[in-house]
Amino acid sequence: MDEVKSLNFLEEIVEKDLASGKHQSILTRFPPEPNGYLHIGHAKSICLNFGLAKRYNGKTNLRFDDTNPVTEDTEYVESIKNDIKWLGFEWADEFYASDYFGKLYDFAVELIKQGLAYVDDSTAEQIAAMKGTPTEPGKDSPYRSRTVEENLDLFERMKNGEFKEGEKTLRAKVDMASPNMQLRDPLMYRIKFAHHHRTGNQWCIYPMYDFAHGQSDAIEHITHSICTLEFSSHRPLYDWFIQQLSLFPSHQYEFARLNLTYTVMSKRKLLQLVNEKHVTGWDDPRMPTISGFRRRGYTPESIREFCDRVGIAQRENLIDVALLEFCIREHLNRIAQRRMVVFDPVKVVITNWPAGKVDEIESENNPEDENAGNRTVPFSGELYIERDDFMEEAPKKYFRLAIGQYVRLKSGYVIKGESVTKDADGNITEIQATYLPESRSGSDTSGLKVQGTLHWVSAQHAVKITVREYDRLFQVENVGASDLDFKELLNPNSLKVVEAYAEPALLKAHGDERYQFMRKGYFTLDKDSKGTDLIFNRTVGLKDTWAKAAK
Ligand code: ATP
Ligand code: MG
Numbered sequence: 001m002d003e004v005k006s007l008n009f010l011e012e013i014v015e016k017d018l019a020s021g022k023h024q025s026i027l028t029r030f031p032p033e034p035n036g037y038l039h040i041g042h043a044k045s046i047c048l049n050f051g052l053a054k055r056y057n058g059k060t061n062l063r064f065d066d067t068n069p070v071t072e073d074t075e076y077v078e079s080i081k082n083d084i085k086w087l088g089f090e091w092a093d094e095f096y097a098s099d100y101f102g103k104l105y106d107f108a109v110e111l112i113k114q115g116l117a118y119v120d121d122s123t124a125e126q127i128a129a130m131k132g133t134p135t136e137p138g139k140d141s142p143y144r145s146r147t148v149e150e151n152l153d154l155f156e157r158m159k160n161g162e163f164k165e166g167e168k169t170l171r172a173k174v175d176m177a178s179p180n181m182q183l184r185d186p187l188m189y190r191i192k193f194a195h196h197h198r199t200g201n202q203w204c205i206y207p208m209y210d211f212a213h214g215q216s217d218a219i220e221h222i223t224h225s226i227c228t229l230e231f232s233s234h235r236p237l238y239d240w241f242i243q244q245l246s247l248f249p250s251h252q253y254e255f256a257r258l259n260l261t262y263t264v265m266s267k268r269k270l271l272q273l274v275n276e277k278h279v280t281g282w283d284d285p286r287m288p289t290i291s292g293f294r295r296r297g298y299t300p301e302s303i304r305e306f307c308d309r310v311g312i313a314q315r316e317n318l319i320d321v322a323l324l325e326f327c328i329r330e331h332l333n334r335i336a337q338r339r340m341v342v343f344d345p346v347k348v349v350i351t352n353w354p355a356g357k358v359d360e361i362e363s364e365n366n367p368e369d370e371n372a373g374n375r376t377v378p379f380s381g382e383l384y385i386e387r388d389d390f391m392e393e394a395p396k397k398y399f400r401l402a403i404g405q406y407v408r409l410k411s412g413y414v415i416k417g418e419s420v421t422k423d424a425d426g427n428i429t430e431i432q433a434t435y436l437p438e439s440r441s442g443s444d445t446s447g448l449k450v451q452g453t454l455h456w457v458s459a460q461h462a463v464k465i466t467v468r469e470y471d472r473l474f475q476v477e478n479v480g481a482s483d484l485d486f487k488e489l490l491n492p493n494s495l496k497v498v499e500a501y502a503e504p505a506l507l508k509a510h511g512d513e514r515y516q517f518m519r520k521g522y523f524t525l526d527k528d529s530k531g532t533d534l535i536f537n538r539t540v541g542l543k544d545t546w547a548k549a550a551k
Helices: 009-019 040-055 074-087 097-113 124-129 148-159 209-220 229-244 267-275 290-296 300-310 321-335 504-508 546-550
Strands: 027-030 059-064 094-096 117-120 169-172 187-191 205-207 224-228 251-255 337-339 345-350 359-364 374-379 382-386 406-409 414-422 428-435 463-470 495-502 515-517 521-525 535-540
Touching (some): 009 224, 009 251, 027 040, 040 074, 059 209, 074 290, 094 097, 097 117, 097 187, 169 229, 224 229, 229 251
Parallel strands (some): 463 535
Antiparallel strands (some): 463 495
C-alpha cells in the first residue's frame, strides 16, 4: 500500500471549504512584486499555491503586485514568468495590481463616502509620533474629522497632482486605540510622482500594499490567499476592507517563509550582491535565485521535491541547505550521463601496450537507467589518472594504484604499477605500468579480484575543459542572525576555477544535459562556453564534504 501522507493545514482547510460548499472550486494566486528575480523562497510559495490548486482541481492566477513604481521593471516580469514555467507550473490568468488602479480608486472614494477614510495633511513623522505603542493607544490626527465632502475634494485633487509628495495621504478610519497597530488608521494612498512600468505617468497616487492586496484578491475571486507569517497582523485589516466594501470574501492564510542556511533570501539584499558585483548577475550559479540554480544545473524536479520535503510550517525555521543538495543529488544520480574527467593529472605509460594502438572501450552512460545506452571511450598506452589515485607504497586498505598493486581502469583493463619517474624536486612526472590484455571489462578472463576502480582519460584524446567549482556564498549558517552586515559574511572562496582533462565525448555536451564526472560530482555546461572552449559548473559534489571540513 502507498504511504498515506497526512494533510497539511491548508489542505485541511480547503477540503473543509469544498465539503461544506463554501467554495465550489478553489482559486489561489502567486503575487510577486516585479522588483527582482525569484529566489528559492518564492519557489516554495509557487509550489504551495500552484500545488494546492492542482491537487483540488482549482486554478492559480499570476498577479504582479506592482504598486510601487520606483523599484519595478519589465525585465523582472519576464524573468518571473520564465522561472514559473521552468518550475513546471501554468497559471490561469495573468494580472497586474496596476490593472486595478481605477477600481481601487473607486473603492477608496466609496470608503470616504461611508466616512471610513480621510485625507491627512500630517507628515510621516507626525503620523508615526501619533501612532502610540503596542501598550499605549495612539492619538487622533487633527484631520481625522474632516467632512466627507472635504475628503472627496482633497482626494480627487491628490489624484490630479495638485499636491506635492508627502503633503497628503489617504488613511482608513479604523481605530486609533486598537491593540493591533495595523488598525490604527493605516495609510491607503500616498503621492508619488514616479513613472510606472505599465501605467506610465497616468497616476501620481499609489495604493499601499494593504489596500491593494486584499482588494485585488477579491476582484479576482481568490478563495485562499496564502502569504507569509509577517502578514498575520495585517489579516484583520484585510478583512476590514473587504467587509466595508462588501466584496468577494477572499481569505488570507499564513505560513512560515523559507529560510535556508548559508543563504540570504531577500531581493533587496540579492540586488545589492548584483549591483556591487559580489556575483556576476542574478543568475550567478552561487545565487539562491531560481535562475542561479538553473544555471548551476539544478532540475525543476529537485526543487519541487525539496519544497515538498520542507513542508508547510506555521513557525519560523531555518532549513539546512544540505536538504536541497540531497534532493538534487538524488535526482541527478538517476538522470546524469556518466563521463570521465581527470582534474589533477599524472601520466601513466603502459609499457606493454602495442605502439599506436587505440581501443574503443564501451562504457555505460548511466547504470541507474537501462535506456541510457553506452558511449565509446578511447583507451591508449598513455593515460591520465588523478595524482592522488597513486602512491608509491600502498598503506593497508589503499586500493588505488601503487607499485606492485593492481587496479581496474573503469570499463577498461586491469593495470599494475611498476615504476615511476621523478623530477629534480622529487615530484612524480610519470608512472610506468603494465596491463593485463585478458582483463578487459565485459570479457575479463584474468580471474583477478581487484578492489579499486579508477577513472582515467587517454592523454592524446583528452579535451581540456574549464570547471567552475562553487562553495557556499556565505561563511556562516544563519546569516540573518549575525550582528555583522551580511556582506562581511561572504565566503571569499566561493568560486574556484580549475582546468581538467575530459574524455572526448564531452565535446558533444549541451546545456540541457546533466553529467556525473565519475568520482567527482555532478556538472552541467555553462552558457559562457564557446565552440570547443567548454566551461562546466559543478552543481553539487557526490557526497556532503562540507559538514566534515567545517568541523
Ligand atoms: P523579498 O523579501 O525576498 O523581496 P517578498 O515577500 O517581498 O520577498 P514578493 O515578490 O512580495 O517578495 O513575494 C511573492 C510571494 O512569495 C509572496 O506571497 C511571498 O509571501 C512569497 N515569498 C517571498 N519570500 C518567501 C520565502 N522566503 N518563503 C516563502 N514564501 C516567500
Ligand atoms: Mg514584497
